[in-house]
Amino acid sequence: MAITASSTVLSEPRAEGPGIAALLIKLRALIALLVVFAFFSVMAPNFLSVGSMLIMAKHIAIIAILGIGMSYVILTGGIDLSVGSIAGLSGMVAGALILNGLVIEPLGYVIYPSIPAVILIAVALGGLIGLVNGTLVTRFGVAPFIATLGMLYVARGAALLLSDGTTFPNLVGSPDYGNEGFPMLGASRVLGVPLPVLLVLVLALAAAFVASRTPFGRHVYAVGGNARAALLSGVRVGGVKRAVYVISGMCAALVGLLVASDLVAAHPASGETFELSAIAAVVLGGASLAGGRGTIGGTIIGACVIGTLSDGMVMMGVSEFWQMVIKGTVIVAAVILDQLQGRLAGAKD
DSSP: OOOOOOTTOOSGGGTTHHHHHHHHHHTHHHHHHHHHHHHHHHHSTTTTSHHHHHHHHHHHHHHHHHHHHHHHHHHTTOOOTTHHHHHHHHHHHHHHHHHTOEEETTTTEEEOOOHHHHHHHHHHHHHHHHHHHHHHHHTSOOOHHHHHHHHHHHHHHHHHHHHTTOOBOOOOOOTTTTOOOTHHHHHOEETTEEHHHHHHHHHHHHHHHHHHHSHHHHHHHHHHHOHHHHHHTTOOHHHHHHHHHHHHHHHHHHHHHHHHHHHTSBOTTTTTTHHHHHHHHHHHTTOOTTSSOOOHHHHHHHHHHHHHHHHHHHHTTOOHHHHHHHHHHHHHHHHHHHHHHHHHHHHHO
């Protein structure tokens, strides 16, 4: 939506300034992606090689899947800090089921689920944790930041307890137990395209359709725009908020499975700081932390920026410490731009 100059502008030549500024801020993710891509194409060795592009695409896919779930939460005006820990826990659950099976002590049985069953169990667990987050926020009035921060520690602690802090290695399964094939989830390709990238495309299209073309999507925007008005209009605000946290938890669990599958191992510390990348991708993509504004497409572009920036710095040999500084700066800059966009929109109104 174009934004015109306010009546406080003093001279005619400056009348187009706010409109141009608003457009640049609105397109910030795309502009940042072009700049970052061009910079690393020149500065980073082998950045444009096919191998590097495929690896980077898989890393972007991880951020994008997390970002899709986070988008729904942020659109309602919430936040989910637990996604990284949920990802780590789901990978550990998958590793435990593949290596140790499901022990039923009263009967003395050990059941080794098939890989599709392992995936369903892990994703369902992520959804259950998301439901707990949503219930804490809606039924008990806990601030989303606090509720999900607490769940961050709970999920991380549970992941550590599953293996006493050690790694579940060599998750290839056994033909005797019928649970082979887990590495294919994260490492296989379809027509040369990594499976995680195809999953992102499917999820992004589905999420964008739901957000823009269904009553649930309209309710999500309504809750983020004005929860009180949405409630008076008949929207089940509590149900919508619980649902978006469930979606976020399930996306995080899927990411944990993809990471564990790609590494053929599960580590309890996996997923640390993933939540920061997801939030940065969503906000950089144009979503407002106050809720009610944002798109799935913008989030995907934001994920491309964060993924390209991360992999490009690694290829250039940038210190890990400096990488943290730069990523933090990007997050702060994204929030500042979000505030500027909100002010310009308010000036137009």
